[in-house]
Amino acid sequence: MRQMFRAIMLGCLLVVGMVNAPTYAVEKINLNTATQAQLDEVKGIGPKLSAAIVAYREAHHGFKSVDELKDVKGIGDKSFLKLKDHFVVDGQQKPAAAKK
Secondary structure, eight states: OHHHHHHHHHHHHHHHHHHTOOOBOOBOEETTTOOHHHHHTSTTOOHHHHHHHHHHHHHTTSOSSGGGGGGSTTOOHHHHHHHGGGEEOGGGOOBOOOBO
């Protein structure tokens, strides 16, 4: 009986802790102003891909929308879905969804 009570209490404490965990807003990166080093910091983007993003931006006079990331060599549909929430274009800069 005592073990069951402890297990229930521990479960409740874990749930309460998860619900009240601090959240942090993450600033989105502007594709038209980001440096290659800033792009490298995004999970899923390495030196080659960040260089490709910068090259695309320079060749096309900037990004008009985040959707254009799909046109960058090395970014397919799956990669785009993972990356898109990290970026904005020009005046769209807003904090990303809060992370837990």
